[in-house]
Amino acid sequence: MITEAKQIVKLWENKVGTQPNMNDENHIMHLSILLVEQGWDINQRSELFSMLNEDESWWNKMSADQQADYIKKHPKSQKAMDAKKEKEKEDKPKTKGDVKTSEPISGINDIQTDLENKRDKGVAGAGGPVASQGEARYCNAMNNHDDDNFKKENRQLIDKKKEEFKNRKLKVKEQNDLKALGLEGDDGLEYLATREVFADKELERIKKDEDSVFYKKGKTGFNGRDEDYKEWMRAAYDGTLSTRKILEEDTDLDTSKPNTTMQSETEVDDKIEAEIQKKLDEASGEDKEYYEKELKSFQKFRKYHDTFTVGQDKKGRLHIVSISNKKGSDLKDPQNNTTPKKRFELIKDNYGSDVADKVTDSLNDGIERVSDTKQSAVKRGARVEVTDSIAQICETKDMQKYMDKLDGNKKFLEFVEKSGKKLSDLSTKEKLQLMQKHAEELIEGGKKPAYEPYGKIWTKIGEFSRTKSFKDKYSDINFDDESVNTSIQIKQDEKDAVNSAHKQVVTDITEADEKQGFPKDGKNGPHTQGYISTVMKAMHFDSYIDGGDGKMIIQMGIRGAKPSQIRNCLAEQSGFGTDVKTPEQRKELKKYLREKCRIDSESGAIFVKSPDGERQIAEDTWRTAGTSQKVASGFGNEMRDCIKGKVDSDRKK
Secondary structure: OOOOHHHHHHHHHHHHOOOOOOOOHHHHHHHHHHHHHOOOOHHHHHHHHHHHHHOOHHHHOOOHHHHHHHHHHOOOOHHHHHHHHHHHHHHOOOOHHHHHHOOOOOOHHHHHHHHHHHHHOOOOOOOHHHHHHHHHHHHHHHHHOOHHHHHHHOHHHHHHHHHHHHOOOOOHHHHHHHHHHOOOHHHHHHHHHHHHHHHHHHHHHHHOOOOOOOOOOHHHOOOOOHHHHHHHHHHHHHHHHHHHHHHHHHOOEOOOOOOEEEEOOHHHHHHHHHHHHHHHHHOOHHHHHHHHHHHHHHHHHOOOOOEEEEEEEOOOOEEEEEEEEEOOOOOOOOOEEEOHHHHHHHHHHHHOOOOOHHHHHHHHHHHHHHHOHHHHHHHHHOOOOOOHHHHHHHOOHHHHHHHHHHHOOHHHHHHHHHOOOOHHHOOHHHHHHHHHHHHHHHHHOOOOOOHHHHOHHHHHHHHHHOOHHHHHHOOOOOOOOHHHHHHHHHHHHHHHHHHHHHHHHHHHHHHHHHHOOOOEOOEOOHHHHHHHHHHHHHOOHHHHHHOOOOOEEEEEOOEEEOHHHHHHHHHHHHOOOOOOOOHHHHHHHHHHHHHHEEEOOOOOOEEEEEOOEEEEEEEEEEEEEOOEEEEEEEEOHHHHHHHHHHHHHHHHO
């Protein structure tokens, strides 16, 4: 046991690797551990702490000039290092942690804080409760996270995580993340460990609220799953560091001035747009021209940005940078989600009046087919004979929640009562027959019965009845029953409706162009060009080709892309073959893509033939997902590889 204070201080110095500092919490922690290891009791420890704190008196007795002289003569002392840190802090532009004391537009910090509180409770914005929470914590980190301070305050936890990463094989995603960042060795482990501690802290915070989105079930929250929540928090950390780098290096935002990152909502966006308009109305000369561009840019990108940063430029003028937020660093997240009905309508509008009758009819038929799949299930289900096999399926545990929906349907209960029946007295078969009778009555009265339960029960019977595990579990049920097979077909038709309608439209578009002699000289006909143009708009390719540099960031997990990177990838992958800089080049690129791209009716992909082979520019996936219909548009394989390459290369530079 070492009892000499001087020896203890020497050991302490070796532990922290520098002159110990009683104002450093990390240093104090190391001293406490050391004293316990040496067997010092609580009274001895307290006495030493008092002595060391009093020992500052030598410094405090010095004049300012004497202190400055001491620092000059002892550049490696703790006092010198403390003075250096203090100066750096004074000289350093305001960090995101300072934002709450000042704001570029009055009241927006409170608005964002209120949104974050709502997201914590599961009140969703666009994308649903889970994605909205991810975006909210990204905004919070953008506005409050100081990475240097975070590392300092959590040094011990980060070091512990680093050891854990050292002692296990890195996951593929972790390896890919480090490769993207260009980090190796200890630097790479430092990044992963810091991110993990950040995610742990966020998880700890949300779990304290028992009514939070973390505990909410199904699609309303994270179902109490730690890893699911942490995955979004890692994305928030990645996105924060990546976005800040682009804001600082590639936009006109003055990051030394207060700025706030906001979640996009109609009311929020309206407030910002009104503020820009006000600035424009008050401006003259150069400032007037500036605010005209600022207003036009915000109006353009608010149509699809998820978040945006509000601040000032170097001249103190209001400045906004829009941000599209996606979770995945692999760039596979859709850049646009819509419904088949809306997409068909957009294609139709895009053609105008100059379009073949067959294509118009095909689009109208497609709209009708995808609009009516749910009602079709209701109508066909009402005509299915309720056999013993159907009743048995509906009595399984798997079907219980769907039957419970029927039991809780207010209009159905009123119908049962009107029929002189009592719900509790009904057998499953009688209940289903009454459901059918009620659906028919509503249809005959010109009303549309709710898909759930009147249609969904039949599609679920069909879904379960073709599943091997379900059939094995309930082997006593006759799955060859005609009514069961009819239910299977109802489900299959619902699933196929979207895909088959899309294939038919593509076929009719292709045939309409062929009748006009296209493709001609390697160029698409007008109908194919119209379709390609719609996909390009859905993917925001037109916007990125036209510009958006410094005004839009496409933040995808660990990677933040600029419009110029997407624009140049489109030019490279298509064989257009040049950096797209001038207005003429941009116009030509859009025309080139409309003329050269082809539609794959099977996959929905958009391909273009470049000099060195066919390249996938975009994925346009048409499908039925559960009870929902989706058209999801994202980057094609070659585009993803190209964008990742440009982002990673620029970051290393």
